[in-house]
Amino acid sequence: AQKVTQAQTEISVVEKEDVTLDCVYETRDTTYYLFWYKQPPSGELVFLIRRNSFDEQNEISGRYSWNFQKSTSSFNFTITASQVVDSAVYFCALSAPRAGNMLTFGGGTRLMVKP
Amino acid sequence: DTGVSQDPRHKITKRGQNVTFRCDPISEHNRLYWYRQTLGQGPEFLTYFQNEAQLEKSRLLSDRFSAERPKGSFSTLEIQRTEQGDSAMYLCASSLDRGDEAFFGQGTRLTVV
Numbered sequence: 001a002q003k004v005t006q007a008q009t010e011i012s013v014v015e016k017e018d019v020t021l022d023c024v025y026e027t028r029d030t031t032y033y034l035f036w037y038k039q040p041p042s043g044e045l046v047f048l049i050r051r052n053s054f055d056e057q058n059e060i061s062g063r064y065s066w067n068f069q070k071s072t073s074s075f076n077f078t079i080t081a082s083q084v085v086d087s088a089v090y091f092c093a094l095s096a097p098r099a100g101n102m103l104t105f106g107g108g109t110r111l112m113v114k115p
Numbered sequence: 116d117t118g119v120s121q122d123p124r125h126k127i128t129k130r131g132q133n134v135t136f137r138c139d140p141i142s143e144h145n146r147l148y149w150y151r152q153t154l155g156q157g158p159e160f161l162t163y164f165q166n167e168a169q170l171e172k173s174r175l176l177s178d179r180f181s182a183e184r185p186k187g188s189f190s191t192l193e194i195q196r197t198e199q200g201d202s203a204m205y206l207c208a209s210s211l212d213r214g215d216e217a218f219f220g221q222g223t224r225l226t227v228v
Contacts, residue, residue, distance in 0.1 A: 004157075033214050035216065035217075037219075042221075043204065043221060043222055044219060044220070044221045044222070045158070045206065045208075045219035046219075047216045047217070047218060047219075050215075050216045052214070091157050091158070093157075095213075095214060097213070097214075100163065100170060100171045100213075101146075101213035101214050102148060102160045102163055102171065103148070103150075103158070103160065103208075103217060104160070105157030105158050105159075106157055107155075107156060107157050108155075108156070108157050
C-alpha cells in the first residue's frame, strides 16, 4: 500500500516570509514518482513538479524549491519570499507501478499568505 | 489544446436520481483518471483508463458507480440512485502515459439534495 502524509493542515505566514510544506510518503516500490499540485480557491488542481525516485537532486524554479530525501522518505516544498497569490491548498502525491500509477494524494496543506 | 474539460461544472440532483458526468482529456493523452474530492480532503482515486481499457475499477465506491471511455477519447462517469453522501467534487485527469504528470480538469461539483 502507498500513503502520503502532510502533517501540516494549515500554515499562515506574512508576505515575504519563506515557508516549507512537508510531505512524507510510504511505498514498497523502488520506482515511483512524486508530485506537488496547487489548488487555488478556483478549485482546479495545478501541476507544479514531478520527480522520479532515482533523481534526488533538489530542484529550484523561481521562488519554488523542492527537497527530495529518500533516506527519510520526504519530498518537501519551499516557497521563498511568499506572496498573497501563493495562498492555496498544496497537495503532495505519489504514483507507483504496482498501484497502477494512479496518484495517491496527501490530505493537503492550506497556505494562507497575509499581506 | 485547451486542457482537460469537464461538463457540467455543477450538478444539483435529488436523491435517487442518476447523474452522468463527462470528461474530455487532452487529445494525445492515453491515460484518463477519475477522482473524487470531498471538502478538506485530498482527491481520492476512483478508476482509470489506458485508451479505452478500464484497468482499475475496484476503487469505485460502490456498484452504483460506473465509468466508460468507449473510443479511448472522452469518458463518462455515472452514479446511479444518488445518495447525499455522493455530494463531492468529481475530478478528471489525463496523462500521456503512466508515471507522467496528470493534468486535471476543473471538476464537476455534485450536490445531492
